[in-house]
Amino acid sequence: MTTTGTPALAFNDVTCRFAARDGGEAYTAVANATLMVQAGEFVSVVGPTGCGKSTLLNVAAGLLAPSSGTVEVFGERLVAERGVNRRAGYMFQADALMPWRRGIDNVVAGLEFRGVPREAARRQGEDWLRRVGLAGFGDRYPHQMSGGMRKRLALAQTLILSPDILLMDEPFSALDVQTRQLMENELLALWAESRKSVLFITHDLEEAIALSDRVVVLSAGPATRPIGDFKVELPRPRDVSEIRMTPGFNELHREIWNAMKEEVLKAYARQKAA
Ligand SMILES: Nc1ncnc2c1ncn2[C@@H]1O[C@H](COP(=O)(O)OP(=O)(O)OP(=O)(O)O)[C@@H](O)[C@H]1O
Numbered sequence: 704m705t706t707t708g709t710p711a712l713a714f715n716d717v718t719c720r721f722a723a724r725d726g727g728e729a730y731t732a733v734a735n736a737t738l739m740v741q742a743g744e745f746v747s748v749v750g751p752t753g754c755g756k757s758t759l760l761n762v763a764a765g766l767l768a769p770s771s772g773t774v775e776v777f778g779e780r781l782v783a784e785r786g787v788n789r790r791a792g793y794m795f796q797a798d799a800l801m802p803w804r805r806g807i808d809n810v811v812a813g814l815e816f817r818g819v820p821r822e823a824a825r826r827q828g829e830d831w832l833r834r835v836g837l838a839g840f841g842d843r844y845p846h847q848m849s850g851g852m853r854k855r856l857a858l859a860q861t862l863i864l865s866p867d868i869l870l871m872d873e874p875f876s877a878l879d880v881q882t883r884q885l886m887e888n889e890l891l892a893l894w895a896e897s898r899k900s901v902l903f904i905t906h907d908l909e910e911a912i913a914l915s916d917r918v919v920v921l922s923a924g925p926a927t928r929p930i931g932d933f934k935v936e937l938p939r940p941r942d943v944s945e946i947r948m949t950p951g952f953n954e955l956h957r958e959i960w961n962a963m964k965e966e967v968l969k970a971y972a973r974q975k976a977a
Contacts, residue, residue: 709778710739711790711868711900712763717772719758732758734926735772738919740868742777743898747911748929749963750921751970756904758927760872763902764788776868792866794874798857800845806856807832807841813864831859835889851882855889862893869894869901876905887914887943895940908963912955913943920962923970931962 719733732755740746750756761767762774768783775781776790793799800809811828815821832841835855845853854875861869875883891914894901905911911918912935920931937951946952 708742710775711742711744711777712740712902713775714738714759714762715773715775717759717762717769717774719755719762719767720770731926732924733762733769734928736928738929740900740902742867742900744917745894745901745903745915746917746919747903747905747915748919748921749905749908749911749959750927751923751963751967752906753974754921754924754966754970755927756906756921757872759921760870760902760904763868764791764793764870788868788870790866791868791870792861792864794857794861794869794871796873796876798845798853800853800857800860802845804844805841806837806843806845806848809845809856810841810859810863813860817864827863828859831863832856834862834893835859849882850878851886854878854882854886858886858890858893862897865897867899869899869903871901872904873906875910876907883910884944890914891939891941891943908956908959909947910943912937912952912959913941913946918959920959920966923966923973930966931959933959933962 714736717733717736718731720729720731722729736759748756748759762769765781765783765786765788773780776788781788801812807828810831811824814824814827829841832838835858837852837855840852848856875886878886887910903914915935918933918935919929921927922930933955935955937946
């Protein structure tokens with residue numbers, strides 16, 4: 704779904720340079736990137752390895768200030784020095800679970816930090832455990848859970864705070880294929896309930912198409928920028944494993960892969976030469 708109006712997230716001409724450790728020339732990871740995520744839209748960003756996907760996400764999270772350019776969150780300028788993006792929730796490759804806390808205590812941690820009374824937080828926590836399919840598992844510690852269960856827990860931990868924007872950096876990449884597809888379907892079901900704006904980073908084009916309303920392709924680094932923007936007009940609700948078998952999916956995959964292929968080869972050649 705693409706709505707017009709003030710975007711939930713807007714990168715305006717964003718450039719990110721990193722100083723070289725040895726005092727040499729700075730490395731320009733991202734150059735003049737302009738990209739929008741509309742309210743309620745699910746956008747994936749794909750690109751070759753090391754191209755700058757996580758850098759963009761860190762900028763959106765307010766964890767990294769761009770060297771130039773701006774980020775706007777629902778029309779308001781995000782200033783990293785003033786703190787993180789409070790309208791966003793994050794999910795990274797490695798989950799942010801606290802190993803010393805039981806499942807339920809992990810889920811309610813954010814609410815507790817916000818000062819929600821314990822009983823009310825617990826009630827919401829139990830409700831979220833149920834919604835992510837972990838009812839009855841709240842007493843377990845993260846190490847007593849499978850990879851898929853930990854991801855569910857991390858999802859509940861993020862969504863309980865009801866962020867307007869979800870920033871996800873390859874959240875399911877560590878999972879086996881079947882668990883991953885289950886999680887992707889669960890994410891879509893939860894997203895359909897509340898229509899958050901999602902910026903989803905992945906190097907997996909199939910995952911990007913299956914989940915998204917729009918797929919943005921980044922060029923190989925250095926000086927990464929969006930080089931393609933593709934609408935995914937496949938019907939919803941979707942089952943990610945079934946949608947992959949449809950002709951519409953394959954056609955789009957071919958089209959986006961054509962735009963990506965050269966960049967992937969460039970990145971590979973650069974990596975080999977490094
Ligand atoms: N803090 C930093 N200091 C110096 N260079 C950095 C820093 N963070 C990222 N880079 C460089 O910027 C480039 C982009 O990194 P980034 O992690 O954003 O890529 P990515 O597309 O997310 O990678 P991957 O696909 O491997 O997850 C890389 O070459 C990386 O080495």
